[in-house]
Amino acid sequence: MICNRAGVPGAGRPPTSLRRPGRRRLLALGLPTAWGAAAVTYKLSCPLAQQQGLGARAVTSALFFAVGTGLILHVRRALLRELRQARRVAGAAQSALLRPLPPRIGGLSVAAAQLSADRGAAIGGDLYEVVATEHGVRVVMGDVRGHGIAAIGTAAAVLGSFREAAHDEADLGGVLRRLERALGRHLRQRSHGEHPPAGPGPESDSPVAEEFVTVVVLEIGADGEVRALNCGHPWPYVLSGRGVEPLARADPLPPLGPFPLPPGLPVRHCGQLQPGEALFLHTDGAEDVRDARGRFFPLSKVLAETLRRHPSVVPHAVLGSVFTALLHHTRGAPSDDIALLALRNDRSRRPASGSPGATRPAGTHARPTPHL
Structure with a gap:
């Protein structure tokens, strides 16, 4: 659905x-x-x-x-x-959890949608949110392990924490740590409710202790500067005149849940999102879903083809093209929940200090364009 x-x-x-x-x-x-x-x-x-x-x-x-x-x-x-x-x-109830996103947030055009693997279900364990704050536009995209009511409850705990922390925390690392603490509290409460401890044994014996959430948190500044923290989630794609390229290529941190976050969080500076460029966020179901022959869905190629048909990168058109290709690839029966989110920078151009027309701050290397 x-x-x-x-x-x-x-x-x-x-x-x-x-x-x-x-x-x-x-x-x-x-x-x-x-x-x-x-x-x-x-x-x-x-x-x-x-x-x-x-x-x-x-x-x-x-x-x-x-x-x-x-x-x-x-x-x-x-x-x-x-x-x-x-x-x-x-x-x-599902719309209260994943609230409808307005078409514009903080100078960005926004479009989001989900494709549920369960007939009749609107949401599952996927989560996303976009919030305009005094620190910039902050974005979260995540995927809870598993499906069903338990996954929805975990997604609600993470989303509720993000909606508060996005405004309260000045640093992106502080936002991620708030998500980790909220997830830990929720899993402990679930563990005590579903599997009451029979004795002084360790809580790690509970199946809830194996739960985790992959999440990527972004911050898009007023000048288009993108900062990111990634815990086990697929990196977003940048859609621009150069084509389709990943926002970063570094290995992400482990997912939230099984391991604590390191003392120093490596916030990654990913360059500037220029006017007209867009970010495409997705859950792993968009790349791991297979067709009848066992072939993975070629997400990057579909995005590249969409860019050729829609050079202006209209977020709703991008999501529509990807979903159409996904349904054709899976014959209308995807095996996993899929969430997609597209954000296009509609702000006016702000040249960086230095040479006219510079697009990236000093010390940031241009991302190479992969051959598709």
């Missing part, structure tokens, strides 16, 4: 079925009871039902068949109504 992060109409008021539960329950129980009582009354008191002739038996069978069919249709209608109600509630 592809889910663009759009608002949910009516999410602020309870649905009609929740405002009138008594009437719904009365209809759900009263109608089948009335039908059953009428059928039993007919069988016990109607003279025609007591006859043994073929015509009488046919009438009785038709009556009970009609009552049974009506009961089945009524139960089916009730179940479908409850399913629609559950989906509406789940959609409202």
Whole structure:
């Protein structure tokens, strides 16, 4: 299920079925009871039902068949109504977790969407957020190990911490440490709730101790300078006139969870994102998904082809092209959740100090363009 992060109409008021539960329950129980009582009354008191002739038996069978069919249709209608109600509630809760992103944040054009591997699900263990702060636009993209309700709870804990830390912490390393602490608290609470300790044994025996989250945290300054910290997540791509290239090539830190962060966090300076250039963030499902022949999805080639068709790097067009190619590659059945996020710099050009038209600060080397 592809889910663009759009608002949910009516999410602020309870649905009609929740405002009138008594009437719904009365209809759900009263109608089948009335039908059953009428059928039993007919069988016990109607003279025609007591006859043994073929015509009488046919009438009785038709009556009970009609009552049974009506009961089945009524139960089916009730179940479908409850399913629609559950989906509406789940959609409202999921939109509260992954809030709809506005089309512009801090001078950047933004587009984000998800492709869920589970039919009917809008989100899973993938997470992302973009926040404009006094320190610059800060971005997080992450992937929680596993699926289901537990993964959604972990994603909520990490996202909630990021939304506060992005404003509070002046340094990008401080933001990442806040995420680590929030994840640790959440996993400890989950461990005690799901697997209460039977004794003084180590908590590492719990399956929750093996949980982890891959995450990349970015900061885009007012001058377009990009700083990044990466814990086990795929590096974003830069989409520009030079083509498609990774934001960095260094090995990331280990994922959050299994190992503590090092004392000194190596914040990586990735050069400037020039006006018209874009960052493309993704979870590992976008590159690890395979087709029927076992071939991985060629994400970089698809992005390069998209750039040739859309040189202006429209974020929504980029996401649409990638999702179309993903669905074609997997025949509409991806094996993993996929989240994509595109940000284009729409700010006016600010030359760096030094020679006119310089695009990178001193000491930053231009990224080589890979051969695709």
